[in-house]
Amino acid sequence: xxxxxxxxxxxxxxxxxxxxxxxxxxxxxxxxxxxxxxxxxxxxxxxxxxxxxxxxxxxxxxxxxxxxxxxxxxxxxxxxxxxxxxxxxxxxxxxxxxxxxxxxxxxxxxxxxxxxxxxxxxxxxxxxxxxxxxxxxxxxxxxxxxxxxxxxxxxxxxxxxxxxxxxxxxxxxxxxxxxxxxxxxxxxxxxxxxxxxxxxxxxxxxxxxxxxxxxxxxxxxxxxxxxxxxxxxxxxxxxxxxxxxxxxxxxxxxxxxxxxxxxxxxxxxxxxxxxxxxxxxxxxxxxxxxx
Numbered sequence: 654x655x656x657x658x659x660x661x662x663x664x665x666x667x668x669x670x671x672x673x674x675x676x677x678x679x680x681x682x683x684x685x686x687x688x689x690x691x692x693x694x695x696x697x698x699x700x701x702x703x704x705x706x707x708x709x710x711x712x713x714x715x716x717x718x719x720x721x722x723x724x725x726x727x728x729x730x731x732x733x734x735x736x737x738x739x740x741x742x743x744x745x746x747x748x749x750x751x752x753x754x755x756x757x758x759x760x761x762x763x764x765x766x767x768x769x770x771x772x773x774x775x776x777x778x779x780x781x782x783x784x785x786x787x788x789x790x791x792x793x794x795x796x797x798x799x800x801x802x803x804x805x806x807x808x809x810x811x812x813x814x815x816x817x818x819x820x821x822x823x824x825x826x827x828x829x830x831x832x833x834x835x836x837x838x839x840x841x842x843x844x845x846x847x848x849x850x851x852x853x854x855x856x857x858x859x860x861x862x863x864x865x866x867x868x869x870x871x872x873x874x875x876x877x878x879x880x881x882x883x884x885x886x887x888x889x890x891x892x893x894x895x896x897x898x899x900x901x902x903x904x905x906x907x908x909x910x911x912x913x914x915x916x917x918x919x920x921x922x923x924x925x926x927x928x929x930x931x932x933x934x935x936x937x938x939x940x941x942x943x944x
Contacts (some may be wrong), residue, residue, distance in 0.1 A: 659716065661707060661726040661749070662934030665690035666757050667855075670702050672848030673931045674710040674724070679942050683716075685709030691757075692732030694739045703728065704747070723849040724749040727937030728931060729760030739854045753937045757930060758783040759790055764860045764933030765902045765926040768941075772898040773926075774889050777905030778858040780805040782893055793892055799853040803885035806907045809864045818845060830867040830875040834860065890919055900924045 658677040663670065670690035674683035685706040690699055710719055726749045731741055733756050742754055755763075762773045762783045772784040777803040781795025798807045817834035819825040821842050838844040848856075867875035893901050902924050903912060912920060 654844075659714075659720065659722050659724045659933050660940040661710065662760075662931040662937045662938060662940075663703060663706060663726065663728040664757060664760060664930040664934055665699070665703060665706075665728060665730040667691045667693075667731050670706045670712040671931060672706040673935065673941065674714050674804070675811075675935060682742075683710035683712070683714030685713070690730065691740045692730060692735045696738070696745075699730070700745055707747070711869075722748060722750060723792075725938045725940075726752045727755070727934040728752065728941070729755050729757040729924045729934050729937070731757045750882070751939070753939075755934075755937055758792075761904060761930040761936055762790075762933065763936050764928035764930050765904065766900055767927040768936045769787055769900075770898065771900035771902065771924075772896075773902050773904050774886070774893065775905045775909055776804060776806075776886060776894040776903060777809035778802075778806050778855050778906075780808070780889070784893060784896060786897060790889055791896070793889065798857070798884060802854065804889065804911070806858035806861035807854040808883055808885075809878055810860035812862050812881070813860045813875075814845070814849065814857070816874050816878070821845075825874075826866075828872050828874045829870070830864065830872045833863055833867065841918045861907060868914075879911070881916055883911060886911060887915060887919055890922065894922065902926045
């Protein structure tokens with residue numbers, strides 16, 4: 654690194670876009686935050702959000718136009734693997750000295766292991782494992798809901814809906830969980846089906862806290878749903894270590910609540926993250942923290 658250099662890390666996901674600007678010593682001098690910034694919103698909207706978020710961080714730092722032009726940026730973007738998206742991004746002018754791109758999961762993995770080899774198992778609305786072995790990136794799972802995303806919040810919600818509808822039909826016994834789910838639809842099967850026709854993975858994922866609450870309260874169906882999810886997560890973790898990765902970190906919104914349902918010997922194999930996704934984006938940009 655040379656004196657006076659600036660590095661910008663951006664984590665652009667489906668929920669929000671975050672930016673962090675640091676100087677050559679790693680001191681945070683500016684931050685930014687805005688709305689959704691995954692590839693699905695389209696290249697023009699994505700570019701506008703990335704520029705807006707970067708501009709917030711640059712304004713907070715008070716950089717001059719000349720200083721802005723020296724920035725080296727790293728951006729992790731959800732959905733960048735969509736056909737033609739990376740090429741479209743690389744064709745854009747961000748006005749920085751350099752701009753490197755990766756998926757949001759890749760920067761999360763880089764940050765979690767401080768740039769070294771390792772894996773993250775993401776347990777959020779969806780689920781997928783990202784591995785880095787010998788500097789090469791690999792993915793396990795993550796094929797899309799409902800085919801994939803085992804053990805995720807969306808999977809918990811889908812299982813809860815299935816049980817609730819069977820309970821309404823009388824094919825299985827009602828439990829406090831099924832009643833709580835069907836209450837959202839006035840216990841009306843037609844209303845539930847109409848909702849399902851439009852529901853997204855995130856919509857299903859909204860039921861996950863309810864499932865966890867009832868599982869912790871010993872609702873038998875909720876417990877079975879969560880135990881099944883935990884088994885899928887256990888298998889993910891076993892597969893990750895079988896690939897030869899030394900470090901694995903559990904991340905994602907559901908991770909803290911599902912962890913107590915994993916076997917103790919599994920949890921003991923997991924490592925705490927050494928940094929976050931934006932730390933990974935900064936490393937992608939070329940920033941190397943002093944040891």
